[in-house]
Amino acid sequence: MSSDQRRPFPFDEFEPKWQDQWEGAQAFRTPNPGDADFDASKPKYYVLDMFPYPSGQGLHVGHPEGYTATDIIGRFKKMSGFNVLHPMGWDAFGLPAEQYAIKTGQHPRKTTEKNIEGFRGQLKRLGFAYDWSREVNTTDPGYFKWTQWIFLKLYNSYVDEVTGKARPVSELEAKGMSREEIDARRLAYVSEAPVNWCPELGTVLANEEVVDGKSEVGGFAVERRPMRQWMLRITAYAQRLIDELDGLDWPESIRLLQRNWIGRSEGAHVTFKIADFEREVTVFTTRPDTLFGATYMVLAPEHTLVSEITTAEQRGEVEVYQRTVMSKSDLERTELAKEKSGVFTGAYAINPVNGERIPIWIADYVLMGYGTGAIMAVPGHDERDFEFAQVFGLPVKQVVQPPEGVKWQGFTDDGVAVNSGFLDGLSTAEAKVQMADWLEEKGVGRGTVNYKLRDWLFSRQRYWGEPFPIVWEDGSHRAVADSELPVVPPEMEDFKPTGTPEPPLSKATDWVRYSETARRELNTMPQWAGSCWYYLRYCDAANTERFVSEEAERYWMGGGKPGGVDLYVGGTEHAVLHLLYARFWHKVLFDLGFVSTPEPFQRLVNQGLIMGEDGQKMSKSRGNVVNPDDVVAEYGADSLRLYEMFMGPLEQVKPWSMKGVEGVHRFLARVWRVVMEQDQAGEWVISSQLQDVAPEKKLTKVLHETIKKCGEDIEKLSFNTAISQMMILTNALTQSEVRPASVVGIFLRVLSPFAPHVAEELNALLRGVFPEKAAAGFVADSAWPVFDPAALVEDEVEIVFQVNGKLRDKAVVPVGAAKEEVEKIALASARVQEFMEGKPVKKIIVVPGKLVNVVV
RNA sequence: GCCGAUGUGGCGAAAUGGUAAACGCAGCAGACUUAAAAUCUGCCGGAGAGCAAUCUCCUUGCCGGUUCGAGUCCGGCCAUCGGCACCA
Missing domain, CATH: 3.10.20.590 (Ubiquitin-like (UB roll))
Known part of the structure; x- marks a missing residue:
């Protein structure tokens, strides 16, 4: 082949060869406890990638960044004597597959299968040491059977208020609770609340999937409308989802992101009587100490009380305002947020602490979804209330004394209470406590905690998702029997959205009809469902009796730390959604005794985005996308792997550079030429400089430094510096007249987690001449070398x-x-x-x- | 506006409070070659002095502090990127 001349070393020949050999020998199959070849004396290491959505575009250079990092760790741990679980699978349900299917008329199962095949082939060409026998696919009935089964666990559980833990609802039945009472407490429940409806996508979306009032997928307009939907009661776990972050080895920034998303705030509920009505309104405030400064009250325009209390002369104006607000999308609502708007209802509330009559307004700056949908306005010490009061000329009263020289109007920090009766002279912190006690004593309020986190909207009006294992009869829902799982979606020709909130499954009339009197649930689960527990399935992927066997779960997820997976690597885009949802499901399964740890992921690392050569985010439209296949074809898989690790720290955002790929490619060629040289005919033969001699002291030192530094750097995920050290050793070997075979043999083992193909090839060639200096079988199966501290001195x-x-x-x-x-x-x-x-x-x-x- | 991350050569970067710029890219010079590519060797932050080996001063976004000693620790500011955003 003429192209041979251009190849500094024949990676294109030996890379596929070793991939075949590893596969043929099942080199990376990981036995489970109970298997004949399982070695219980070894410690375990579970290293996990965020599994990809198999898109039609195929792998992007961002994928192999994290995958290479985990592959190096996995290979290193295996060589260091661990039982390593390093699996891969497919998060294959989801909107893009379905939209593509609608466009092309192909069934999404077909395109999904094709895409998976493409992804799998690409990953195999990169030489990742996955145990492919554990491959999972969220769209496989053998998999989603258990997704549905876990949903039924949620459906059949409630959170005990005393222990804060999930328990089976059968306990509530035993206490004689009514059907309605039980339904109101389930972790999976039906709600008729306003939801994010996206007409373009033909589905509702979770709050987390709506960005700036537009759908995260596609960027289409989203409107609020009330619909009957399945919800998951994630709010019942809000406090534990905050508290239990503490024991995890996660980046502090990600933990903060989650804490902020959950948004805990301490404050109080205060109940105001409404003048001339036999009604009350409860507000939530984080500043009960400023109750004396409340000069008006604001209800969310959607608040149910509004129509009752509005006076006749205000009614017209109020209704116009309500309609304007309703018709606005969330996007418009935030865009128009700059200026405060609102309308007086004509009604008055009585401030319980001083009996003052304060006007009740409605305004869109008060959100129905947070707190009680009603606030007491303290314009003296709240920016928004202050602004509103300025616009509508409402009174502003001082109740907090700021430090010397600070204006009290709009002062929102802590100070000293003034004009506040029994609170006067107290610090803000003390005044909050005193007021909460007073409210409780008088029976008009109490200290409370509020969260920004809302319950998780869990149903979608799509075809390509897990059907709910639920049937409806006489207006009420019930679970199908476990024996009927999986509930497989019907075969349909036309699975397009109906254009109305009616899900596409409604068109499969035979399937919908469960019995004479019962009908199936028509919604499907969101894409997040399958990814909430896939890491558990890997532990025992072929099990048909259970979602994971107890023994396999205890072994792979165990280990004393709160989290089971030893290392989880993926992108920051999942910092809140996937990671929060998965933690929630895991905690429910933990409470119910199905898993042995309270948290799923002990150590989390986010790889940084890889930008294009121009420093811009890679995108088709910019034309700066790098296709990993092209890199593999030109430089080989080892070069791609090595370059992605050499670019810089794993967690950092960094630009791609083809010159950089060439650089590491040259390094691998240098490694090749340490062992090999070309003879007269241009054939590669073992280098004559390679000899069975004892190394000089200096070279021994560099070798042992390399063993030490690479081992330590791999644990720290500092792959770039590990590679630098290997370059130093390679330079030293290149410059040696005589290259001791023993040094080369050991070096190849250090190199193998990073560049496994060239390490295997050179090891095999070395073994042909110096059998006792090379690893006997696969380098991948050999032991990680031990450095000699004496050699470093x-x-x-x-x-x-x-x-x-x-x-x-x-x-x-x-x-x-x-x-x-x-x-x-x-x-x-x-x-x-x-x-x-x-x-x-x-x-x-x-x-x-x-x-x-x-x-x- | 709030929260977080990051600022070091032409570029990607490295540096347990102890020789700033390891390793790589690009560049320059030399060797090999008829030539080119590849490969190998050397140089490669800035200013100044010297024929030269070499020497001096300056340099980690900016200002200040702690320290015998600061890229690293502390305080203040600036810039870029990311997240959240009327959450009472």
Whole structure:
């Protein structure tokens, strides 16, 4: 082949060869406890990638970044004597597949299968050490059977208020609770609340899927409308989802993101009587200490009380305002947020703390979905209330004394209570407590905690998703029997959205009809469902009796730490959604005794985005997308893997550089030529410089430094510096006249997690000539070398001499030299003396083995 | 507006409070070659002095502090990127 001439080493021949050999020998199959070849004496290591959505575009260079990192860790841990679980699978339900199917007229199952095949082939060509026997696919009935089963666990559970843990609803039945009471407490429940309806997509969306009032997928307009939907009671876990972040090895920024998303705030409920009505309104406030400063009240326009209390003369204006607000999309609502708007209802509330009559307004800056949908307005000490009061000329009253020199109007920080009766003179913190106690004593309120997190809208009007294992009869819902799982979607020709909130499954009339009197639930689950528990399925992917066997779950997820997966690597885009949902499901399963740890993921690392060569985000329209297949074809899989790791720290955003790929490719070619040389005919043969000799001391030292640094850097995920060290060793070997086979053999083992193909090939070639210097089987199966601390020790060390902290001279001294000795040498140095300029010595600092600093 | 991350050569970057710029890219020079590519060797932050080896001063976004010594620790500011955003 003519192209051979251009290849600095024949990666295109040996990369596929070793991929076949690994597969043929099932080199990366991981036995489970109970399997014949399972070794219980080894510790376990579960290293997990966020599984991909198999899109039609195929793999992007961003995918292999995280996958290579976990592959290096997995291979390294295997070599270090661990039982390593490193699986891969497909998050294959979802909107893009369905939209593509609608466009092309192909069934989404077909396109999904094709896409998965493409992805799998691409991943295999990168030489990842996945145990493919554990591959999962969320659209496989054998998989979603258990997704549905877990949904039924949620459906059949409630959270016990005392313990805060999920329990089976059968306990409530035993207590004699009514059907309605039980339904009101289920973790999966039906709600008739306003939801995010996206007409373009023909489905409702979770709050988390709506960005700036538009759908996250596609960017289509989203409107609010009340619909009957399935909800998951994630709010019951809000506090635990915050508290239990503490035991996890996650980036602090991600934990903060989750905490902020859940949005806990402490405050109080205060109940106001409405003047001239036998009605009350409860508000939530984080500043009960400012209750004396409440000069008006605001209800959300959607608040149910509005129509009851509005006076006849205000009714017209109020209704116009309500209609305007309703018709606005969330996007318009935020865009128009700059200026405060609102309308007076004509009604008054009685401030319980001083009996004052305060006007009740409605305004769109009060949201129905947060707190109670009603606020007491304290314009003196709240920015928004202050602004509103300015616009409508409402009174502003001071109840907090700010520090000296600070204006009290609009002062929102902590200060001292004034004009507040029994609170006067108290600090804000004390006043909050006093007021909460007072409210409770008088029976008009109490201290409480509120969360921004809402319950999770869990149903979608789509075809390509898990059907709910639910049937409806006589207006009420019930679970199908476990024996009827999986509930498989019907075969349909026409699965397009109906254009109305009616789900497409409604068109499969035979399927919908469950019995004479019962009908199936028509909604399907969102894409998040399958990804909430896939890491558990990997532990025991073929199990048909249980979602995961107890033994496999305890082994792979166990280990004493709160989280089961030892390392989870993926992008920041899942910082709140997927990671919050999965933690929630895991905690429910934990409470019910199905899993053994309270958290799913012990250590989380986010890989940084890879930008295009132009420093811009990669996108088709910019034309800066790099296709990994092209890189593999030109430089090989090892070069791609190595480059992605050499670019910079894993967690950092960094731009792609083809020149950089060439650089690591050249490095691998240098490694190749350490072992191989071309003969007269241009054939690769073992290098004559490779000999069975003892290495020089200097080379031994570099080798052992490399073993040590690479091992430590892999644990720290500092792959770029590990690769630098291997380059240093390679440079040293290149420059050696004679290359000891023993050093090369050990180096190949260190290299193998990073560049497994070239390591296997060179090891096999080395074995042909120096059998005892090379790994006997696969390098991938060999033991990680142990470094010898003695080899790192030097006889002599260079000491830096400073005068007043500035470098002035250096000297080589024996390693164990006494402090006084080194000090003497330093002071004797001509250059040190020159810079001392004859001034008296104030102080001398000696850092053994490092430096002497003379202060004059 | 709030929260978070990041600022070091021409570029990607490295540096337990102890020689700033390891390793790589690009560039320059040399060797090999008829030539080119590939490969190998050397140089490669800035200013100044010297024929030269070499030497001096400056340099980690900016200002200040702690320290014998700060890229690293502390305080203040600026810029870029990311997230949240009328959450009472």
